[in-house]
Amino acid sequence: MAMITVENLTKRYGDFQALKSISFSVEEGGCVGFLGPNGAGKTTTIRILTGLAKPTSGRATVDGLDAIAQRDQVRSRIGYLAQTPAFYNYMTGEEFLLWTADIFSIERKTARLRSEELLRGLGIWDARRRRIGGYSGGMKQRLGFAQALINKPKLVFLDEPVSALDPVGRHEILNFIEQLKGQTTVFMCTHVLSDVERVCDRVIIARGGQVVVESSMTDLRQQHAAPVFTIEVDAQDRNITADLLALPYVSGVRKEGLLYTISARDVAAARIRLPEAILQTGATLVSYGAQAPNLEDIFLQVVGEA
Amino acid sequence: MNLWAMLRKELRELVSSYKLLFVPLTFALLGIMQPVTMKMLPQIMKTASNLPKGAVIQIPTPPPGEVMAGVLGAYSQIPLMVLVLTMMGAIAAERASGVAATVLTKPVGRAGYFAAKAIAYSLLVTVSLLVGFAGSAYYTGVLIGPVDWQNVAVAGLLYLPYLLLVVAATLCFSAFMPSQVAAGGTSIVTMMLLGFVPKYLGDFIASLYPGALTASATAVLIGNPSEIAKPLVGVLVLALAFFIGGWMALERQEI
Numbered sequence: 012m013a014m015i016t017v018e019n020l021t022k023r024y025g026d027f028q029a030l031k032s033i034s035f036s037v038e039e040g041g042c043v044g045f046l047g048p049n050g051a052g053k054t055t056t057i058r059i060l061t062g063l064a065k066p067t068s069g070r071a072t073v074d075g076l077d078a079i080a081q082r083d084q085v086r087s088r089i090g091y092l093a094q095t096p097a098f099y100n101y102m103t104g105e106e107f108l109l110w111t112a113d114i115f116s117i118e119r120k121t122a123r124l125r126s127e128e129l130l131r132g133l134g135i136w137d138a139r140r141r142r143i144g145g146y147s148g149g150m151k152q153r154l155g156f157a158q159a160l161i162n163k164p165k166l167v168f169l170d171e172p173v174s175a176l177d178p179v180g181r182h183e184i185l186n187f188i189e190q191l192k193g194q195t196t197v198f199m200c201t202h203v204l205s206d207v208e209r210v211c212d213r214v215i216i217a218r219g220g221q222v223v224v225e226s227s228m229t230d231l232r233q234q235h236a237a238p239v240f241t242i243e244v245d246a247q248d249r250n251i252t253a254d255l256l257a258l259p260y261v262s263g264v265r266k267e268g269l270l271y272t273i274s275a276r277d278v279a280a281a282r283i284r285l286p287e288a289i290l291q292t293g294a295t296l297v298s299y300g301a302q303a304p305n306l307e308d309i310f311l312q313v314v315g316e317a
Numbered sequence: 318m319n320l321w322a323m324l325r326k327e328l329r330e331l332v333s334s335y336k337l338l339f340v341p342l343t344f345a346l347l348g349i350m351q352p353v354t355m356k357m358l359p360q361i362m363k364t365a366s367n368l369p370k371g372a373v374i375q376i377p378t379p380p381p382g383e384v385m386a387g388v389l390g391a392y393s394q395i396p397l398m399v400l401v402l403t404m405m406g407a408i409a410a411e412r413a414s415g416v417a418a419t420v421l422t423k424p425v426g427r428a429g430y431f432a433a434k435a436i437a438y439s440l441l442v443t444v445s446l447l448v449g450f451a452g453s454a455y456y457t458g459v460l461i462g463p464v465d466w467q468n469v470a471v472a473g474l475l476y477l478p479y480l481l482l483v484v485a486a487t488l489c490f491s492a493f494m495p496s497q498v499a500a501g502g503t504s505i506v507t508m509m510l511l512g513f514v515p516k517y518l519g520d521f522i523a524s525l526y527p528g529a530l531t532a533s534a535t536a537v538l539i540g541n542p543s544e545i546a547k548p549l550v551g552v553l554v555l556a557l558a559f560f561i562g563g564w565m566a567l568e569r570q571e572i
Contacts, residue, residue: 058572101330110322116319
């Protein structure tokens with residue numbers, strides 16, 4: 012069943028068209044990365060789906076419920092982590108979580124267990140009795156996760172979940188998101204591509220308020236799989252660009268110092284014959300690698316297409 | 318129930334932000350100032366002015382009822398400002414900080430969110446008025462003369478709807494206005510305008526407006542009761558209109 016469906020959603024703020032007819036759907040389970048450059052309409056979409064904003068036109072459903080007309084019912088099934096989550100700073104972390112549980116009418120005993128589990132899992136158990144006002148940005152982000160998950164939501168919206176974290180925190184939180192995938196559908200909006208590559212199974216790429224790509228990670232890689240080989244040669248070698256371009260299965264060569272980036276027209280042929288062809292030019296092969304394009308290459312390619 | 322959870326949070330906030338302490342304290346201090354200054358007035362005049370030696374100042378001490386009426390007069394100035402200042406951020410500041418988005422994506426209806434604040438601040442003004450007015454009446458009794466407690470109670474009950482109107486108007490503008498400063502400014506201007514403009518809008522409106530209600534509260538204290546029902550209904554309806562208006566504004570808003 013579709014967890015989210017969005018049909019021709021538009022949103023205008025005065026003269027500014029934040030969303031120009033955006034449509035996509037998200038299946039239950041797994042993790043979807045919602046990508047796009049700044050101003051692509053990611054946050055606006057999330058705000059509509061969570062009931063904070065209303066669309067100018069179009070339809071959206073969350074877990075089969077109308078995201079606009081039935082927003083009160085929708086809210087008990089979702090979790091939401093804002094880009095910079097804010098809390099009542101005079102409360103302690105634990106107090107805020109228990110209070111959040113109260114809003115969901117979760118029984119006190121269950122709430123205590125659940126909040127302990129989340130606080131420990133997110134590494135802020137030791138800070139639970141401290142006022143949120145004294146938390147660092149990273150700790151607030153972790154508490155933001157905890158409050159979004161206190162009700163065991165069927166769907167959780169994460170708006171730039173790891174951008175405020177240091178590398179260690181980022182690593183921990185990404186692991187945490189990976190564990191979540193089994194229990195809930197994760198809809199994560201970000202522009203950090205490597206994070207999406209790590210945890211998401213599907214990607215939706217938006218640009219200028221429209222969806223430009225909607226696909227699974229594997230399909231996306233294959234579609235845009237213009238395979239690339241990188242080789243490094245020895246310092247005494249002459250420039251072999253011309254020799255490489257003469258090969259029938261090579262479509263392009265870029266030279267940066269001793270590094271050559273070679274794109275292939277015929278991957279299968281290149282794989283078998285390229286190493287030998289290089290040796291025949293008389294160059295000394297220092298390193299050789301074949302790589303699939305990463306999401307960043309694809310992203311730049313897709314978003315750059317004007 | 319989540320309205321109860323919201324209300325509990327609002328009450329907790331009144332305590333931890335010391336609003337529950339300093340608002341009643343303002344009401345008490347500025348109220349008690351009235352009997353104290355009335356009592357000390359001759360002495361103050363004597364020390365403050367450069368009157369020639371031997372000048373006799375005779376200021377009759379006003380009756381207790383009039384002193385208490387002065388307390389209500391004092392409340393419509395600084396304490397009113399303090400009230401507006403404490404409430405103007407109730408919604409606007411939560412929206413600006415982003416905590417409103419955290420809360421309103423949970424199963425708290427905007428109605429519940431608004432109602433919890435309205436109830437909590439209504440309690441705050443009730444407590445403040447009770448503490449302040451009772452304290453003032455007590456000191457009037459000590460310093461000036463015996464106070465008719467029954468009149469004080471009736472006058473307090475008549476003044477309370479006026480303070481509820483302040484709560485309603487400020488919350489309404491806090492929901493409606495983009496920033497808390499704008500909300501505070503509009504609330505103060507609105508209360509000022511409501512204080513005298515309706516007087517000139519015909520006899521019917523003049524009998525309903527907030528100024529008429531404070532006038533009847535004053536009249537009760539002086540022992541000269543006047544029309545009560547009309548201004549009472551008028552002010553309560555106006556307060557209700559502001560509450561509903563604020564809630565509607567919030568309901569339509571994008572957080």
